[in-house]
Amino acid sequence: MDTARPPSDDDGAWQLVAAGGLDGRSFRIRGTYQPGERYAQLDVCILNSASFVAVRTTSETPPGSDWQLLCGQGKRGQPGPQGDRGERGASGPSIKGWKMDPESYVLTPIMDDNVEGPVVNLRPFFEQYDQERS
Incomplete structure (x- = not known):
């Protein structure tokens, strides 16, 4: 409300909401x-x-x-409502075949996109088998 009068403690139309501090210090x-x-x-x-x-x-x-x-960080709140189910993602790669190297005892998977997967070294398994049979 516009009183068109200067501030005064007498008439109650004005209320002090902020005043200068003692030393002006702040965080x-x-x-x-x-x-x-x-x-x-x-x-x-x-x-x-x-x-x-x-x-x-x-x-x-x-x-x-x-x-x-x-x-400080507060306590964990209540979980909110469950959201809608998202779209199904693409299928992961699958193995369509194997490339074998009998001299080095190595198998290499061939993925369905014709990319070679990680090499599998079978030599340690054959060596352990041979030791166990002896």
Whole structure:
């Protein structure tokens, strides 16, 4: 409402909502907490998903008596409603055949897109089998 009158404590048309402070000091954002750094009073840092303000000059790690928690991570909330089912993804690759190298005891799968898959070295299995039979 426009009163067309200057502010006054007498008539109740105005209410003080902010006034100048004593020394104009404010928070100083310092980012992620750095061990060994010195923090002054009102410095704000972040550690483990929480923000802290130094209540006095300190080199201590928050939380503690030199720090005040400003904001911390809350408890996990209730799950929301289940969303719609997404589209079916593409089928994964499958093996359509094998390439064998009997001299080196190696098998190589041939995938359905004709790309060679990872090599399978069978030599250790044959050597173990031979030792077990002896």
